[in-house]
Amino acid sequence: MVKINGERLLGDLRALRAMGAIGTGVVRPAFSDMDMQARRWLAEKYEAAGLTATIDGVGNVLGRSSNPGRALLIGSHSDTQPTGGWLDGALGVIYGLEVVRAMAEDPDTKHLPVDAISWQDEESRFYGCMGSRAFCNQFPKEAEDGLADKDGIALADALAHAGLKDVPRLTAEDHDYLGFLEAHIEQGPHLEADGRRIGIVQSIVGLGGMVFTFTGQQNHAGTTMMAGRKDATTALYALAHGINEEFPKVAGVRSVWTMGRVLIRPGAPSIVPGYAELELQYRDVDPAVLDKFEAVVHRLVDNINSKDGATIEAKPSRVRIAPAHMDTGFQEHLSRAAEAHAPGNWAAMPSGAFHDAGVVCTVMPCAMLFIPSIGGISHDFAEDSHDDDITLGCQVLADGAATILAAASN
Template sequence: MGSTPKINSERLKALLDGINRFGAGSPGAGFNRPAFSDADMAVRDWFAGQMQADGLAVTRDGANSVFGRFGDAVGPSIMVGSHLDTVVDGGAFDGALGVAVGLECVRAMKEAGVQPATPIEVVATSEEEGRFGGMLGSQAIAGLVTAEWLSSAADADGVLLADAMRAQGLEPEAVLGAARPKGSVKAFLELHIEQGPVLEREAIAIGLPEGATGIVNLQVTLKGTANHSGTTPMDMRADAFAGLAEIAVQIPDMIAQSPSEIARITIGKVELVPNHPHTVPGEATFSVIIRDASEGVMRGLQRLFYRATAAVAAKHGLAHEIEEKSVIAPVAFDGGLVDLLSEEAEALGLPARRMISGAGHDAQTMMALCPSAMIFVPSRNGISHAPEEFSEWADIEKGAELMLAALVRLAA
């Protein structure tokens, strides 16, 4: 047994900065590594090279997730990591921090001469941000991807997942072969920024999610009649945007009918056709994301939304279509792992708050394969998925030390 491993903060920061050289825009503009973009592919190559230089056994699966194994080449492993892809103009910490912390923990163990009895696999999962409607990398590892979904999944611009993969020299069918057998992964741990304001507001160092909300991803289309905005009387319009606006203002009432305090309905991407100043919009297509920690609450809100959309469409003389693009079920994380993290946080003198994650993460998908849990570190002003995303380095160090302590204990 070697000495007690310690996080090297400067080394961790250099690793995170290295990741964020890929997809970086002008200062303050955020980062762009959408799944299967050139920047996403390049950062994976670079990160694989970092792990190879550290002496890890590096592999990739059919979904283009990257793995670095520390310890025996055979037998079940403990997996640690997160994702490297970003939303458009995303922040520097979402996903990338969890990947960097995973590798830094292994580096710290190697430096201290700690050899794990159970191998540790650092993972950078593929396509977590849902460009194509799911969490492809972790879903592939957990064996949750179907051939039907794989052939039809598309992004908001209509680009098929299969085409995006082929454009980068990848075979979509290989995704189905990425599934790990039951028992091959003993546990999955993921460090992540909270992406919310709770930890900062309460001045608590660590968040320990006990579960994560589910996600229903809908695409709604309202079809009316495009017409001249000056000659068409207000009471004779079939205005698709007016329908969209009326649906949007009803969302607070839908939420008020829910028994949950964490339910969310969000209208995100919106497209109008025609999209001109002097034309009544004839068509509106928009995304709707429904989230809650309860499957029943989530589906209840979905039904409320469907009824409201039908009523508004009828009122405005619009045809309407709603397509369910994808569903990720709510999940409870493994109680034993959450308890272990709580114990290690207490041993390190770190205040920890149990909570529910309002965002989707690879860890919830991995629960289908193995026990999983997460560590949250505070986010300044709760901002994420934006260039202003930021976490204090002192908070990051605390989260990294907790992850290291947990891995050392689990791998012993």
């Protein structure tokens, strides 16, 4: 049985945490100085573990094994949200590194080919899961043109600043991978609430969304009578209320929706707003439910536009992702490892968050493993997991990876 080194694992996670640390959290957005420092550090770690490390043209860090045979790829992402937690993505990246080292130290597994990777920009500074999409030929180089972050920084400039201009990309076509494993914190409350220590992911939610613009007539708040107003915010509130009233009627058990961005102009208390924006995102593992959400939205918009007030224009969000299903054979290997190390304390479950595995599974078999998030909190400086859950998760992943590779070599 492969034996991971828990202290080494935790030490590397804490070392990665220090790069961009602010309080208990981490600020390490894609292509930032801290992000590139972390990627260069990771490349050095890969080399020290016996891998050949490369940082490609979109910032992916790949460590390649010299062992013969079809390699199993293991990793996640090391970029963070603008105010991120220390384990989101980083957990799976360091798991990949530790599995490589643990297998190399075991005479029964040292011959098995395991590659490790840290994907770039999973957190959507410029384009969600950009690194894994580029690797899977779903983000062509010409797609870089015109992309900018929320502060107006062009992707081309960020690539140049990071020293990646004209650096070649790596793609899945360059390698004949057996598959991909990704470990992650759950980023939700279910494992902790159910007293489970490991989650084996069956499927990853798809997501859709709409961006709404509300156009009315800006006017004086004191002299414009209520009956004659074309208030952009009145239409916005009507739509938001309708969504919360109607979505539950068509939702699935694990459906969620979020109205996470609102803009009102000019944003002054004495002015009737003439313009507003609202962005809606919805998620479910069933594409039929996503279609129902979209149909509800269009019906609500048509109803509001039929009245004498501000008008609404609805456009699909830039990122629309279909639900993804994990490989059943890989799930079985991870499930057996989970039962061996946490008997009765694991569960099969869907993922409510999207992950790089949801992209990579379009070109190779994939599986995911979760550990509990304390309080269900993520995308926040308070994000955390217990040390014993962190080490347990890596041990389960290592054993599952070893049996996947052993089965493939027979």
